[in-house]
């Protein structure tokens with residue numbers, strides 16, 4: 695890919711800190727990672743509603759949705775997944791600059807790619823939430839029938855079947871959806887945000 699040259703950063707007079715003051719809260723990305731069907735979308739939707747009810751400004755970025763637009767030219771090879779996560783990382787950073795709690799829900803199977811997003815952010819701005827569930831559980835849920843297709847060989851390189859998933863080593867939060875209900879998972883994350891001073 696061509697690198698841009700002769701470009702100079704131009705600062706705004708309204709900063710992220712001004713936006714925090716205006717909003718009365720900080721901003722960060724809550725990064726959900728986990729297998730397809732582990733519950734990333736379901737939990738992020740519920741958490742967003744909960745944050746909205748508490749007066750927190752949010753925006754949700756979701757794998758399927760972003761792949762309909764911004765990233766519709768990307769597939770599921772390791773290189774394309776990397777580029778997918780790189781772009782989402784940059785978009786998440788812009789959203790955090792804009793003062794929003796950004797809920798990003800992507801399989802993001804590679805540790806290195808997730809860590810690169812973490813590096814983009816300032817300290818405390820990247821909250822990795824590992825949505826843990828066994829392949830067996832995800833496969834039994836199979837909300838979109840994709841595991842069935844992957845088992846039948848109709849989808850190649852499906853995460854957890856014939857493509858890797860690298861679990862986080864030290865995530866800020868883990869929710870185990872084999873064990874925890876949707877409500878319990880949301881509560882776990884809200885508790886973390888309160889304990890760390892993100893929420894009043």
Ligand SMILES: Nc1ncnc2c1ncn2[C@@H]1O[C@H](COP(=O)(O)OS(=O)(=O)O)[C@@H](OP(=O)(O)O)[C@H]1O
Pocket residue numbers: 729730731735756757758761770774775776778779799800801802803838840849850851852853857
């Ligand atoms: N090969 C393969 N592997 C995994 N997932 C697949 C694949 N093909 C299509 N899908 C569907 O794409 C959704 C995952 O997109 P992501 O952008 O989150 O993936 S990634 O982070 O780039 O790995 C994923 O959505 P979720 O089920 O919400 O995770 C699937 O619906």
Ligand SMILES: Nc1ncnc2c1ncn2[C@@H]1O[C@H](COP(=O)(O)OP(=O)(O)O)[C@@H](O)[C@H]1O
Pocket residue numbers: 728729730731732733734735736737799825835837871872874875876879
């Ligand atoms: N404890 C739970 N937490 C989250 N989702 C659950 C749970 N138990 C069952 N589900 C169901 O599992 C499915 C998870 O799908 P989804 O949220 O799309 O996952 P992902 O975004 O990780 O692919 C949904 O149909 C949801 O209703």
